[in-house]
Amino acid sequence: MGSKSLAYTGFFETEVPEDEFIISRTDLKGNITYANDAFAEISGYTPEELVGHPHNIVRHPDMPRSVFQELWETISQKKTWRGLVKNLRRDGGHYWVSAEVSGVYKDGELKEYKSIRQPVSQAQKIVIQTKYDQMTLEENKQARAIHYLTKENIEKIEHLAKVTDSSEDDIINQAIEKM
Numbered sequence: 001m002g003s004k005s006l007a008y009t010g011f012f013e014t015e016v017p018e019d020e021f022i023i024s025r026t027d028l029k030g031n032i033t034y035a036n037d038a039f040a041e042i043s044g045y046t047p048e049e050l051v052g053h054p055h056n057i058v059r060h061p062d063m064p065r066s067v068f069q070e071l072w073e074t075i076s077q078k079k080t081w082r083g084l085v086k087n088l089r090r091d092g093g094h095y096w097v098s099a100e101v102s103g104v105y106k107d108g109e110l111k112e113y114k115s116i117r118q119p120v121s122q123a124q125k126i127v128i129q130t131k132y133d134q135m136t137l138e139e140n141k142q143a144r145a146i147h148y149l150t151k152e153n154i155e156k157i158e159h160l161a162k163v164t165d166s167s168e169d170d171i172i173n174q175a176i177e178k179m
């Protein structure tokens with residue numbers, strides 16, 4: 001096989017419901033101290049599985065590092081950070097959220113951080129994904145390519161992989177080499 005290496009990701013996007021808030025709290029280091037049921041459901045974990053883990057348990061590899069650097073800089077200055085975040089589900093799929101992260105204070109003292117999230121429109125997702133791809137390219141010198149496959153093509157690839165006893169990656173690589 002050639003030097004091309006592709007990851008076949010037949011992963012799906014989960015739409016964030018309009019009528020529910022995805023809520024979490026973390027300690028000052030970013031370890032989850034509370035997760036509501038909506039957060040658990042959308043991420044594919046149970047609240048018990050989320051609590052105690054660093055919040056990067058849902059970090060998606062498509063997210064530029066600088067977005068989180070900016071988030072931490074903002075909240076450590078006791079300001080509110082707002083931004084669009086693509087999160088990783090336990091099953092490898094993703095969901096987009098419009099997030100607001102800020103401090104939780106007791107007697108004026110910063111004790112924890114909290115985050116509340118809402119859905120992102122389809123148009124916003126396209127704009128922000130393009131921007132994040134550009135940022136990731138600059139940060140990692142590595143490009144990401146998305147190919148949209150029809151359901152029929154996915155089924156064909158899966159069928160071919162099965163009957164030739166090879167991986168979906170191999171089938172896609174062979175097709176690309178013939179191009």
Ligand SMILES: Cc1cc2nc3c(=O)[nH]c(=O)nc-3n(C[C@H](O)[C@H](O)[C@H](O)COP(=O)(O)O)c2cc1C
Pocket residue numbers: 024025026030054055056057058059060068071085087101102113114115
């Ligand atoms: C309250 C709060 C909520 C957060 N929510 C998310 C989130 O939904 N997704 C995410 O990837 N990072 C979230 N983060 C940022 C993570 O702590 C972490 O910085 C990020 O996932 C990048 O991982 P890294 O710092 O290990 O590179 C949150 C942080 C805080 C304080």
